[in-house]
Amino acid sequence: xxxxxxxxxxxxxxxxxxxxxxxxxxxxxxxxxxxxxxxxxxxxxxxxxxxxxxxxxxxxxxxxxxxxxxxxxxxxxxxxxxxxxxxxxxxxxxxxxxxxxxxxxxxxxxxxxxxxxxxxxxxxxxxxxxxxxxxxxxxxxxxxxxxxxxxxxxxxxxxxxxxxxxxxxxxxxxxxxxxxxxxxxxxxxxxxxxxxxxxxxxxxxxxxxxxxxxxxxxxxxxxxxxxxxxxxxxxxxxxxxxxxxxxxxxxxxxxxxxxxxxxxxxxxxxxxxxxxxxxxxxxxxxxxxxxxxxxxxxxxxxxxxxxxxxxxxxxxxxxxxxxxxxxxxxxxxxxxxxxxxxxxxxxxxxxxxxxxxxxxxxxxxxxxxxxxxxxxxxxxxxxxxxxxxxxxxxxxxxxxxxxxxxxxxxxxxxxxxx
Amino acid sequence: xxxxxxxxxxxxxxxxxxxxxxxxxxxxxxxxxxxxxxxxxxxxxxxxxxxxxxxxxxxxxxxxxxxxxxxxxxxxxxxxxxxxxxxxxxxxxxxxxxxxxxxxxxxxxxxxxxxxxxxxxxxxxxxxxxxxxxxxxxxxxxxxxxxxxxxxxxxxxxxxxxxxxxxxxxxxxxxxxxxxxxxxxxxxxxxxxxxxxxxxxxxxxxxxxxxxxxxxxxxxxxxxxxxxxxxxxxxxxxxxxxxxxxxxxxxxxxxxxxxxxx
Numbered sequence: 001x002x003x004x005x006x007x008x009x010x011x012x013x014x015x016x017x018x019x020x021x022x023x024x025x026x027x028x029x030x031x032x033x034x035x036x037x038x039x040x041x042x043x044x045x046x047x048x049x050x051x052x053x054x055x056x057x058x059x060x061x062x063x064x065x066x067x068x069x070x071x072x073x074x075x076x077x078x079x080x081x082x083x084x085x086x087x088x089x090x091x092x093x094x095x096x097x098x099x100x101x102x103x104x105x106x107x108x109x110x111x112x113x114x115x116x117x118x119x120x121x122x123x124x125x126x127x128x129x130x131x132x133x134x135x136x137x138x139x140x141x142x143x144x145x146x147x148x149x150x151x152x153x154x155x156x157x158x159x160x161x162x163x164x165x166x167x168x169x170x171x172x173x174x175x176x177x178x179x180x181x182x183x184x185x186x187x188x189x190x191x192x193x194x195x196x197x198x199x200x201x202x203x204x205x206x207x208x209x210x211x212x213x214x215x216x217x218x219x220x221x222x223x224x225x226x227x228x229x230x231x232x233x234x235x236x237x238x239x240x241x242x243x244x245x246x247x248x249x250x251x252x253x254x255x256x257x258x259x260x261x262x263x264x265x266x267x268x269x270x271x272x273x274x275x276x277x278x279x280x281x282x283x284x285x286x287x288x289x290x291x292x293x294x295x296x297x298x299x300x301x302x303x304x305x306x307x308x309x310x311x312x313x314x315x316x317x318x319x320x321x322x323x324x325x326x327x328x329x330x331x332x333x334x335x336x337x338x339x340x341x342x343x344x345x346x347x348x349x350x351x352x353x354x355x356x357x358x359x360x361x362x363x364x365x366x367x368x369x370x371x372x373x374x375x376x377x378x379x380x381x382x383x384x385x386x387x388x389x390x391x392x393x394x395x396x397x398x399x400x401x402x403x404x405x406x407x408x409x410x411x412x413x414x415x416x417x418x
Numbered sequence: 419x420x421x422x423x424x425x426x427x428x429x430x431x432x433x434x435x436x437x438x439x440x441x442x443x444x445x446x447x448x449x450x451x452x453x454x455x456x457x458x459x460x461x462x463x464x465x466x467x468x469x470x471x472x473x474x475x476x477x478x479x480x481x482x483x484x485x486x487x488x489x490x491x492x493x494x495x496x497x498x499x500x501x502x503x504x505x506x507x508x509x510x511x512x513x514x515x516x517x518x519x520x521x522x523x524x525x526x527x528x529x530x531x532x533x534x535x536x537x538x539x540x541x542x543x544x545x546x547x548x549x550x551x552x553x554x555x556x557x558x559x560x561x562x563x564x565x566x567x568x569x570x571x572x573x574x575x576x577x578x579x580x581x582x583x584x585x586x587x588x589x590x591x592x593x594x595x596x597x598x599x600x601x602x603x604x605x606x607x608x609x610x611x612x613x614x615x616x617x618x619x620x621x622x623x624x625x626x627x628x629x630x631x632x633x634x635x636x637x638x639x640x641x642x643x644x645x646x647x648x649x650x651x652x653x654x655x656x657x658x659x660x661x662x663x664x665x666x667x668x669x670x671x672x673x674x675x676x677x678x679x680x
Contacts, residue, residue: 291512398518
């Protein structure tokens, strides 16, 4: 109790009171006065005013408390090592680590069998956003290039599969790498004109690019079947075996699990490689990294291309999952959701992206009852995040190299993964 | 012997402003050369022309890493210039703030490494070996510069003097034959400046390289450099040994103003 009192002084309470009065005045016209234009009567709902007053007072106090606490704890310093704490706990208790790891794996494996098809479907979607987030994370989180047209690459993957199926009858497994490759090529093509751009300008250009791709798909009827989209895209098969719908849902779930594992494996290795370092160096300072011998042109092209690769791959999965695609699935909103996954989860952090995708995709599904307030909650979460955890839920931790410099030979350092 | 760095009539115009005006300049093998001049004289612009940040509008820049066979490098991209063996630091510190000290130096090693994307994904033997070696080499450089205790700190958390030294360490990691320091002592206290003085001499001794520095701190310039070039309004107004420069009336005029008009 004294702990809480530490953050509360009379001044703070007064501030909260002022805030609640301000809110009562602000919401007075909409909350208290109710005009019935048919009967020409005005109803004064004074009890609403009290409700607004009390709830805004509570919220204001809570807000003050959180801010004060953050200040006293010395800003972001205290919030950083969440991931490290977990890891240290794992190192101290290896059995616990092993146990929980096995538990998680078992849970993942049996999940589709103990839950409904609906749940499995949602989880598959969330896994798709994990990969999309990881892909965009390369561009935005590591490379520092704000890309608002990411859904375009996603669309390219989906349309690659759909069109190749219609015209050449190609299946899911053949199209998966082709879709990824097509998106990569488009990524290179986009990277070339935006080489000189940074920050706001880059965001605008990529945004425009995303819209161009969508509008082309919408209007080029002969090529993409226009707004009516492409239907009857086959679900993935297993060595020629076709599944029923429930089986296919479970199958797709496992495909996504495998792809997520594959993506995390590759992205982890890349981000701690010679190449990954150049992405971060580019984010930190372009001129300095160029002066250190980094070919910035090449680095930009590879970040865009590698980011696009994952989006293209997931585009193919998306087409196979929904069996129907049209340009309306690849709007700016889609790009922004993926960007939010990265930002809320934690820029540059793989765990962060997984957590971010979980929150942003699963929560709205489970909170269907509040679906009309979805945007409101979304906005509130974003504002709160920026105030309290500007680095995202899981802050990225740089790899720590352990060095034992006085041993001789090639094995004289132990490199510990982050 | 051919100078390892030579500029001939180097000129840089920004619109109507001539920031660098016909500068002829030489650095010989093993020399420490200082470039001084009042604020806004065009020193940093001159640096940027040499290192490829700007493309000079006139004149040429030649390098000769081995002391023979000059190569013209103007218009080359900064990363190419670095690959050729010219490494620089920045007047206002430009470290990779959110990378660790070790990683900053590892970035400096970048242009001497070759691992590609497939090496990184499949962790081929060559890549693993190279990564091990780069960690070792980088650590060794940090030890030389005296920063090894900060190895896993974020660059942004380092004290100011250490950040300056890290910039030098990062530049040294590119294995240059000529190190270009842009105001390395800016913002340092006298003691730190003295240490820097020692360090510059030590770097030259240990690595057998040449150093070109821009500096305002005259005590540092006079004590370390063998040759001084003075620029004012983009023009070279004097060159010579520290003692010659001290007595040069043009230099005194540039710094203190014309006595006759005072």
